[in-house]
Amino acid sequence: MIHPHTELKPINPVIGFGVFATASIPRGTIIWTPDPLDRVLTRAELAVLPRALAFDLERYCWQRKDGRFVLAWDLARFVNHSCAPNCLTTEYGFEVVTRDIAVGEEITNDYADLGMQAHERFDCCCGEPDCRKVIVASDSDRFRRYWNAEAKAAMEEIPMVDQLLEQVLTQDVLQSLGMLERAVA
Numbered sequence: 001m002i003h004p005h006t007e008l009k010p011i012n013p014v015i016g017f018g019v020f021a022t023a024s025i026p027r028g029t030i031i032w033t034p035d036p037l038d039r040v041l042t043r044a045e046l047a048v049l050p051r052a053l054a055f056d057l058e059r060y061c062w063q064r065k066d067g068r069f070v071l072a073w074d075l076a077r078f079v080n081h082s083c084a085p086n087c088l089t090t091e092y093g094f095e096v097v098t099r100d101i102a103v104g105e106e107i108t109n110d111y112a113d114l115g116m117q118a119h120e121r122f123d124c125c126c127g128e129p130d131c132r133k134v135i136v137a138s139d140s141d142r143f144r145r146y147w148n149a150e151a152k153a154a155m156e157e158i159p160m161v162d163q164l165l166e167q168v169l170t171q172d173v174l175q176s177l178g179m180l181e182r183a184v185a
């Protein structure tokens with residue numbers, strides 16, 4: 001489930017839609033966490049779905065570290081890539097805001113951080129000064145250490161900010177956050 005202070009807005013015909021903040025969302029906010037309505041599919045399950053679904057599945061699914069594919073049921077599937085994203089994945093399965101997001105600012109991920117398939121690549125026009133231009137799965141090898149450090153630093157803020165998705169978090173994640181709180185204290 002994506003943070004409730006978000007809305008879907010059209011950007012342009014090339015990019016399509018994006019997800020934007022309807023209120024300021026501080027660093028350390030859990031912006032997305034898995035919930036029971038998301039579909040989680042194995043590669044074998046994907047393979048037997050009707051071919052008419054292929055385009056949407058290719059466009060909107062991402063691959064978890066365990067190899068399964070996730071199709072978010074809500075706005076989360078419309079979050080766009082940026083080479084300077086304001087949200088990153090964490091080892092606990094949720095995504096965290098890594099720098100303060102202003103009202104009206106677009107919510108972004110780095111798709112290579114989300115888990116691209118080895119064959120996937122796409123041209124990027126995010127407009128960031130450090131745009132990589134072509135995004136490939138192996139970007140994860142180059143940036144993983146940096147992303148993990150950024151996410152870990154942002155997670156230290158988790159106990160200090162309102163977490164509107166707290167009631168959606170799983171027991172495992174809550175337990176992990178409890179451990180985090182003790183570490184911060």
Ligand SMILES: [Zn+2]
Nearest residue numbers: 083124126131
């Ligand atoms: Zn870019």
